[in-house]
Structure formats: C-alpha cells, structure tokens
Amino acid sequence: MSKSLKRNLVAYGLVLPAFLVVMLTVAYPIVLAVIQSFQDSKTGAFTLDNYAYFFTEPAQLKNILYTLYVCLMTVAIAIVVAYLLALYLRFVRSRIAKTIGTLYLVPRFVPAMCAVYAMITIIRDSGLINRIGLIFGHDVKLGLMYHASGMIMMNLWFNIPFAALMITAGLGAIPDSIIEGARDVGAGKFKVFTSMILPLSIKDVVVAATFVFMSNVGSFTTPYLMGGSAPKMLGIALFDQFNKYLAYNRSAALSVIMFLICSVSAGVYIYTNLKENEWEK
Amino acid sequence: MSERKIKLQIKDMTKKYDNGDGVEHINLDIYEGEIVTFLGPSGCGKTTILRTIGGFLDVTSGDITVDGQSIISLPPEKRPTAMVFQSYNLWPHMTIYENLAFGLKLRKIPKAEIDADVKKYLQLVSMPGCEKKYPGQLSGGQQQRIAIARSLMLKPSLLLLDEPFSALDAKIRQQMREELKKIQQDLGITVIFVTHDQEEAMSLSHRIVVMNKGKFEQTGTPAEIYDKPATLHVASFIGEMNFLKKDGKTIAVRPEDLTVSQGHGGGQFDATVRTIMLLGHYVVMTAQHGEDVIKCYINRDLSERLKEGDPVSLAVGKHTVF
C-alpha cells in the first residue's frame, strides 16, 4: 500500500465517527422533513400546498413578517448596544469599566425561564413598575406584555451580553499601537473609529449579528411566555401546527421555511468567515 | 549660531508608571533645526520621554513646550509632532499606499500631489513599486522603512524617531542615515532620535543626551561626550575606555590616548603584554596591570618587536579623572 493511500485511510478513519453521527442525527431528519414537506398529508403525493399555506394565509404570512421584525429589531438594537458596550470596555480604563467588564455576562448565567419570569413580574401592567408608579399616584401601564416590544426587550437581555462578548474579543485584538499611529498622523477620535477600529472589527460584528439572528428565529421560551396570541412567532406557530393541529406535513414545511430564513444568515456567516481579508493573505 | 530659537523645551518633567519605573526631573532645550539623540541602555527611559513628547503618555509633573506653547494638554493628533514608533505601527488593513497617504488625506492634500509624494518617498527609502502590498507582506526592515517614509511625508516641524533603523542591515542603515540628515537639512525640521547604538548617535547628531536609569547623565556635542565624559557611566558607554586605578582615583583613558613603549619605567604605568591582535592597518594590544586589563592601539612596527609576557610601560595622554 502506498504511503499516501495509507495516510488517506487514516484520515478518513478519524473523521468517520463524527461524520456518521452528523449524518444520522442531523442530515437524516432534515432530509426526511424536506421530503415530508412536499407530500400531501392524506395521499402522500407531491404537492406545494404545505408551503403555499404559509405564504397565502394572511395570519400565517403575518407570523413570518412578525418573526422577521422581532428578529431584525433584536439584532439591530443588540448589536448597536453591544458594540458601544464593547468599545467602552476596550477603551475606558476605570474601576467602573472593569466592574462592568466582569459583570456584563451575568445575564447569560440566569436560566432563561427564570429571567423571563423575573422580567414579567417587573414589566407587566400590574408589576413592580406599576406598583412603584401607584405609590406616586400614577397608574403606569407599560403595555409591554403580549407585544413585540416586550419580547424584543427580553431578547436583548439574552443577546446583548453574547454579542458584546464576541465583539469585545474582536476589539481586544486591535493593538493600541494601531490607534496611536493613526492619532500621531492627525486622526481625531471619529476618524480613528471609521478608518481603524470599524474596518478591523466589522467581521466580528457581522458574525455576532448572524448568531443573534439565528438564535432568535426559532426561539420558543420567550414568545411562549410573553408573546400575544396573534401574530405569533414562528417557534410558537410551529408548536401549534405540530402539537395542536397535528399537521405534520405543514410542520415540516414550516420547519424548512425557518431553516431557509436561518440559512440566509448562515450564508452571511460562512461568507464573512471564509472571505479572507486581502491583508490577511 | 548665537540667537538660536528654542523649538522644544522640557521643564523638570517627571513621568512615573504605576509600578514606579519611569523618568524624572528631565530638563532639556532643543533648538530649531537640531538633531538630538537620546542614547542609553535598554530600559533607561528613552521611549518613555519620546512618548510624552508625542502625546501618548501623560506627564506626572513638569511641562513640555513647543515653540513656547505648552503641549502637555493636547492630544497626539493636535501636536506638531510625528513619530516613528519602535514597533512601526503600520495599519495592517491598509496597503502601503494607503498607509502613506492616510495622514496627507487628513490634511486635504490633492490626490495628484499625494500620488507623486508616495512615489518619491518610496524611492527615497529604496522601496519603489510596493504601493499595493500590505504591511503583513513585508519584512521587518521593509516595514520600518515604510514607517519612516510615512512620518517624513508629513513634514512635521518636530520629528520623533524611536530606534528607526534597528531592523535594517548595515548598508541600508548607512544610506538611511544620510537620507535623514539630508531631509532634515532640506526641510529644516527638528529631530529627536533614539538609539542605543553609540556609533549611530555619534555620526548623526548635533547633540547627544546620554541617559541612564531614567536620568540624563550628560548632554553635549559628540566631541564633548567623547572627549570629556561627565560620569563613569558615560565614559564606559561611549567608545572604548580603560579605567586605571591610581591613588584611590579612577583614570579613564581611551586606547588611542595611551603611548606604549618597550620595557618598564618609560611611562606612568608598568604592565605585561597579554595579547596582541592584528586588525588590518593597526594592532590591538592588551596588557595586564595588577588586576586591570588595559587596551591600547600600537603600530605594526612595535607589535613585531613585542610578544606575550614582555614588559611594557604606558604613558597616559588625554584622560579624565573620576
């Protein structure tokens, strides 16, 4: 046996177990779901009705748009806030900055259910804020419950620390010397940001954004506890199709739709990660 | 040279890091059009002083003025200085062209002029045609030359150079020294140059500041520093120096200021030949005097008459007593 053949066999042997696990647990169910999504629930014949349902039924179409709205708002706000926080943590040297730097991840350690319930007891119309308001004679009704803004607020709680973690790592890799060089030739703070910091950290920002987006498309706990009855997030809509209406073929179609929405974001992620910057070659 | 204008003034400046390292009580006047070199061993505080002038470190106390105006409260981008950093500090995501053009663009210089300048300065640092490359694709020495070009192109009235030639080979180093001197004269800029290479300091500077452990030991022209070292440290740091002990004092004398004769009794010191080494047109001889080993230069003629173990006597010419 030739040496290179031997080496190849060893290499295949090493990846085989992982490959099999992935095939069995991920690829196989996906393939099955895709097939199912094109089948009529009664006859099993090929049909596009399962998909058409979600794009023609006004309530269902609303759910898709609603989910996109909540996810995109969450991404936009979480990334902007996380970027500002990461900039603060990277460039401000103070006790407060150091303390925030240690504490900002704490929300990630609170179990999701506990966090959602905690938030609900504060913001609901008879919650903590309302009661404090009553003491001062105001009946504060925030109207956040069963509303997109309440959910977005909750998503931010989970996603800002996560995005900040990723962006902070990226900013940490920019040495002071680069900034000193720029200021030396006369660049003010704004110019340093647009010419040095932003181009050197944009990759991490995009990656963080794709992760935040993907994790919210299929989210369930928050919309289940805080969301309204219509429109619904897709995670809840899927739950309904599967558990309430037992519409397995439609469930499969909706799963594929959610998967496709995520894969746009996954595509962005893979593209940014694979695209080597000119200067890194 | 009587009424020279003071460009930079450092007044009783102290900069202490949190751990207590740093420089203290620094006083220095630098005149317009001067090249002043900070010379000293590693860790003596050369970079620290340069960074306080450039605006990258706050001073603990004291003041720094340029053209009579205090600059210590100005951020780096508002100071009339440009710095070549010890670590080059090129911008990795920009091409060489963009690196060189960045500062000029900020100054709203027309593109045609920038293009011409980039070309000219790349030629000057012997790196023509590398506009499209990225810093990561250049060697250390090449990056260093780009960093030098980047600062020179800004034509700052005060140029700060932190060991700018450290990564260059001997030939390019020599070439760059000459270029620097020429540009400095053409533009009439003031230059502060940091090095721990005494030969470089000697050949380049109008004045040298010898530093040790965060303090200035001596400031003077290269000739003053070489001929009349103020302290033992300066004497030992600059050039070759013998230290001879006599009557509780130390006599510092350079090898070329010792006259060697055969046999004992002909000079102030009697010694024994230890080694003789031919170095081309002259000969280096070391001689043992008590505990000390003394280095002298002798001519070929005398070296042929001497061998190891022979008695010699040494007459001291120009010297300094500490």
Ligand SMILES: Nc1ncnc2c1ncn2[C@@H]1O[C@H](COP(=O)(O)OP(=O)(O)OP(=O)(O)O)[C@@H](O)[C@H]1O
């Ligand atoms: N950021 C810092 N924090 C604490 N101490 C520092 C810092 N930078 C430098 N020092 C200390 O200050 C002293 C002077 O350092 P500096 O960098 O000015 O030396 P230098 O003369 O430039 O040396 P070299 O020739 O090696 O570049 C050193 O003892 C160093 O350890």
Ligand SMILES: [Mg+2]
């Ligand atoms: Mg240094």
